Amino acid sequence: MLLMKQWYVLQIYAGYEEQVKAELERRIKDDDQGGRLGEVLVPTAKMKQMFGAVEEKDQQLFPGYVLIELEMAPELVRFVLNTPRVLRFLGGKNPIALSNKEVDRVLEKIKGGVVLTNDKDDFVVDSEITVEDGPFTGFVGIIEKVDADTKKLIVKVSIFGRMTPVELRFDQVKK
Known part of the structure; x- marks a missing residue:
């Protein structure tokens, strides 16, 4: 049976994203597992800081998480989980691959297709x-609906592996 590489999310110790990425890349290079392990990404995007002068800097989209491309096999899961500071795959014992739409959205943000701002009233559907x-x-969620009049959002968050809509006020969330 031929398996395809898919993207998965790893939960790691927050603040160690770049170190985990470097360690995984080193281990993949040393033991390539027949090419069944692919890229490792720390998703970042340009964020405009609007405090006096406009300043752009990279900001992590998902602190405490790293994306990895691999063929889902028990020996590869063990290989990845034995990396220092890696806690688990999202999905637990049965990791769930990201959909192509989710991967495309993250890659678009990384390439600069979407610029984040820290203006509270600038919420965009699908961000x-x-x-x-x-x-x-x-929790990290995706905006499904914005109601500027009531300053509320409908956000889909993953609860027990299911995307569930939740109503939140603007002041309860951060981009």
Whole structure:
């Protein structure tokens, strides 16, 4: 049976994204596993800082997470999980590959197709946010609907592996 490489999300210790990427790339180079392991990405995008002067800098889209391309096989899962500071694959014992649409969206942001700003009133449908307040603090979601009048958003977050719509106020989220 021929397996295809797909993208998966690794949860890691926050703040160690670049170190984990470097370590995974080194280990992949040393033991290529027959080409069954692909790229490792730390998704970042340009963010405009609007404090006086306009300044652009790279900001991580998903702190505490790294994307990896691989063929899903038990020996490769063990190989990746034995990397220092890697906690788990999203999806637990049965990691779920990202859809092509999700991968395209992340790659578009990395290439600069979408520029993030930190203007609270500039929420865009299909953009990602992080919940900073309330019962979903720490969750990353995708904006499904923006209601500027009531300053509320409908955001889809993954709860127990299912995308669930949640209503949040503008001040509860961060881009």
